[in-house]
Amino acid sequence: MSIKHILLGVISWYPASGYGIKKEVEYKGREQSWGSISYGSIYPQLKKLEEEHFIYCYEAQEHGRATKVYDLTKKGWDELESWLSETPQQPIVRDELRMKMSFWKAGHLGDVQHLIRHLEQRKEASHQMLEHYKGWENNDISMITDIAALSMEYTNLHLKMELEWIEKTLRRLREQDLPTTKDPNHLLEKAYKRKAQQI
Amino acid sequence: MSIKHILLGVISWYPASGYGIKKEVEYKGREQSWGSISYGSIYPQLKKLEEEHFIYCYEAQEHGRATKVYDLTKKGWDELESWLSETPQQPIVRDELRMKMSFWKAGHLGDVQHLIRHLEQRKEASHQMLEHYKGWENNDISMITDIAALSMEYTNLHLKMELEWIEKTLRRLREQDLPTTKDPNHLLEKAYKRKAQQI
DNA sequence: TTGGACATGTAACGGGTTACATGATTGA
DNA sequence: TCAATCATGTAACCCGTTACATGTCCAA
Known part of the structure; x- marks a missing residue:
């Protein structure tokens, strides 16, 4: 992945400034779930890409304000094209909520009320993202x-x-309709015994 | 997230060695899609956790081989419990295939035949993961x-x-039944004109 | 006149991976 | 006996973020 190709990709849409790219990534990134990028990566990377002639730079006046706008060179377009043709990496997912659930055990490790709260918060976040998505789908300004x-x-x-x-x-947690714990080698049984014995 | 809590979590299942933890994360991690961890993070982190008294260590003979096995202290169990109660981070997803698709434009940027290949590879990977999941669900050894x-x-x-x-x-790509490009401000139109003009 | 969005940048730090180094045990 | 797996560790490096520094323009 890398910042490099995100920058080249966004610039392929339109000539853009570092500031503008961050805005675009934050907005577009919400639907596509690519998170954000910090200025601390954007500006040095733009400089590097310019030095390597993937992009070139010109001064522009955007609503009265001077900005450094970058556009792709032939080499930049070629690089983008070649990146698209390469086999993509396996997706990376880090989901802390589900990670926590892996270790949770009702009545032994973790408070189920806390888990319910976590899930409610996640529900709210996902719901808002879906709303954002729907609004986006129906607007007539986004490309x-x-x-x-x-x-x-x-x-x-x-x-x-x-x-x-x-x-x-949530329903299953509230109604205490949980799946049965599988513990064929009595690992968990031993584990929570160990836990109880710690001083 | 951090390595720290993965280590504490896995050790909560059973006392384990650095090597064993890596194996467990790779195996369990497949269903839960948490990727892998390198030894370069595991061993120094275990050392640190021991120094901070979240875990303690003892020598054990595992099938004839000497290993350093770690178990949780009271402080370790408390840390795990407290981590579970904290609001989890928003999930992070980096999906290079879908990132590439964001920039792709049939007939202008990226070869659709390449995209079809990428999708077929992803299909194979996801299919295998689903098989792995099903096998896992029905085995009688995993906890x-x-x-x-x-x-x-x-x-x-x-x-x-x-x-x-x-x-x-895949069906839509093969049958050339694509959604219509939305380009209200003629950005893409201009973009591909710019592309054609680069020497 | 002042706070907030616009706009660009750097230096220090952090959390991880890669590559390297080492050695024991086991099964083909 | 030789390759593979088990097992532990370190040092260099990479890629990013955080925090800081600086300045402009506009609207309330």
């Missing part, structure tokens, strides 16, 4: 390519799936 | 808590959703 629209559909399906899972999970 | 089983259900739903999306997307 999106044919292929990018296919990718956006993923986000939509994902959010819906997530909300259904949250609802179902 | 899982009640709450962790709820989290696993997420993985299952996610993989199924992903496979359906891939199928649908």
Whole structure:
């Protein structure tokens, strides 16, 4: 992935400044769930890309304010094209909520009331993202390519799936309708005995 | 998130060595999609956690081989408990395939045949993960808590959703049944004109 | 006139990986 | 006997963020 290709990609949409790229990534990034990038990465990276002739720079007046605007060179377009053709990395997911759930054990480790709170917060966040997505879909100012629209559909399906899972999970937690713990080698049994013995 | 709590969490299942923790994370991590951890993080972190008295260490003979096995102290269990109660971070997703799709534009940027190949590879990977998941669900050796089983259900739903999306997307790409590009400000139009003009 | 968005940048730090180094045990 | 797996560790490096520094323009 790397910052480099995000920068080249965004600049492929329109000539942009460091500041503008950050704004675009934050906005577009919400639907596509790519998080944000800090200025501490953007500006040095733009400088480097310019030195390597992937992009070039010119001064522009954007509503009265001077900005450094970057555009792709031939080499930049080629690099982007070549990156697209490379096999993408396996996706990386870090979901702290589900990580915590891996260790949680009702009645032994973690308070179920806390988990319910975590899930409610996640529900709210996902709900808002879905609203944002819907608003985006129907506005008539945002640009999106044919292929990018296919990718956006993923986000939509994902959010819906997530909300259904949250609802179902909350229901099961509240009604104490939990799956049965599988512990064929009595590891957990031993573990919580160990826990109780610690001073 | 951080390595720290993964280590404490895994050790909460059973006393383990650095090597064993890596194995467990790689295996369990597949269903829960937490990727892997390198020895370069595990060993120094275990040392640090021992110095801070979250874990303690003893020598053990595991099938004839001497290993350093770590277990949680009272302080370690408390730290784990307290971490579980904290509001989890927003999940982080880096999906290079969908990132690439954001910039792709049929006939202008990126070769659709390459995209089809990327999607087929992803389909294969997701399919295998789903098989792995099913095998895991039905085996009678793996341990899982009640709450962790709820989290696993997420993985299952996610993989199924992903496979359906891939199928649908492949079909649309092959039948050239693409969504219409939205470009109200003619940005893309200009962009690809710029591209054509670069020497 | 002042706070907030616009705009660009650097230096220190952090949390991880990669690559390297080492050695024991086991099964083909 | 030799490759693979088990097992532990360190040092260099990379890629990013955080915090800091600086200045402009506009609207309330």
